[in-house]
Amino acid sequence: MKPVFMTYTKKDLINLAVCMFLSVLIIPTFIKTEYWYTSILIPWLCLALATIGQQIVMGYTGQLALGAAGFMAAGAFAMFNLILRVPDLGFVGSLIVSGLIAAAFGILFGLPSLKVRGIYLMVATLASQFFIIWMIDKFGWFKNYDSSGIITAQDIVILGKPFTTPLAMYFVCLAVTTVLTLLAMNMARGSTGRNWMAVRDMDIAAESMGVSLLRTKVQAFAISAFYCGVAGALFAFCYLKSLEPVAFDIKLSFKILFMCILGGLGTINGAFIGAAFILLFPVLLNAIGNNVFHGAIDATIISSIEQVIFGGLMIIFMIYEPLGMAKLWENLKQSIRLRLSSSSVKNLKSSAQKSE
């Protein structure tokens, strides 16, 4: 396919237009209930963004990291402090700087990746998870010496205009997610992404071909943490509307890991599919529990069943489709295309026979 505009092909531009059309026009006109924005769409966008961060380090660079929630916490609390202490920076400026602060943590805790891989790296990144949460918890300065432990997030104000309704916050999340997703796609397609994938597929071979391991890995960790940091800030300011370190515990890290793996390693759309699945499935399960069994099943049992199903799916995907749901989606499109094209070929043949 030939690029039409910059490096984008016609297909990319159509995809982008469809996504934008759906998210900017269709969703706001047809969905009026606040519940959808506050409980599904906003967290979906935030978590998808964090999952893209996880994708960059895990799906593209092949480094098994398990600390996304720690970087999210760093981003969220950096955001809180920047708005509190440096109000001149504005919302967007604070968002970028808090992402950069998270990126600094990413570089620091990504350094062990130069020496180790696999589960060894996982343990090293667990250190970041526990350390960042502990640091925020123990030093009162980060929480502005608030003793209650839960701080209310400031209102979002961009260029003097408040963005406090669910719909407005949805647009904020949408704008940030769109820009960062496009950026991530560009990086993944360009030389940066090629280097990441070369390191993932065989780091020693990549190094011998002149790809700097130091640069590539540290870059991946920094960018990944930047994405997680921005996602964490949005998560706290648009979804939770409060800041507490407990919200970013190891469970959230595992959740993002699941979104990344079930969605499909090494794909950007997989991040959105995975996040939607992990977020919507419990809603569906609860609805089944309430409507089919009329609350006869205990809520704790439902959440246990949800855990069993997530774990089971993880095993099933690892066995049958390690590339996750994005690959299933790709296969589905492929088979439809094949069927369509084969039927059109038949039509052609039959019409050719008739004309003879």
Added chain:
Amino acid sequence: MVDELLFFMEVLVGGLLAGTMYSLVALGFVLIFKASATFNFSQGAMVFFSVLAFCGFMQDFNIPFVLAFILAALLMVVVGLCTERFVLRPLMNASEDTVLMATIGLGYVLEGLAQAAWGVEVRRLDLGIGDFPVPWIADNLKLFISALDITAGLVAAIMIIGLFLLFKYTKIGLGLRAVADDAGAASSIGIPLKHIMLLVWSAAGVVALVAGCMWGARAGVQFALVDLALKALPVLIIGGFSSIPGAIIGGLIIGAVEKVLEVYIGPFFGGAIEGWAPYVLAIFFLLYRPEGLFGEKIIRRV
């Protein structure tokens, strides 16, 4: 001065003994890694699952202690059987990262099953050994050391010796080592791979049950056990993934360093540095000795 020294000794010994509890969890990891080169991330979940089942049998069905223990151990064998059949066998030729992710999924399944079957509330587990200082030691050596810690230490020692003898001197042990070295070659000379895997996963399950009993008696049987078991990972990094003595030494180091740091340095930072200190220690080990104290050197080829 003497008092200070005694206090330090007390902290150190307490830490060392608490470390053996980490060792017990780490031991399960090592068993599986030695035989199949698989990082079993679900070991923590197995600890939780087994001890919750044990408590469930005792408290919900009023089954006596010993019988409940045997039943729980049998249940772990069944878990091992299912894992071998439904997770490991289909993933026989998958890369190690894929297997690792599958075991994360397995952990989720076990945690969910345990909670669905036996509820989410914290259960008390009474082994008949109190978590209080032994009077005899307190009188004679002026050290306050918990009876539970000493029991855990003894149990760990017995298990290590038993496993060590098993690996070193029995035919099964030889088979295990052969499989660990090269599964393909081992199966081609007639070592039944399936049986070996089943055996190892069952043994890891029983080890998890023992570890769970010790942890449960101390902290109550609850979901937090899974997070505690994560601390077995730094233990493994320090000791080496494939060494049984390494798991023990690693556990002792983590236990002692964690306690000493918490008592002497923790107060300057507001305490609770136990949560991350083991992981940071593990990072330093990774930078200087990635294969751990007793592990085999990792050689990767292009």
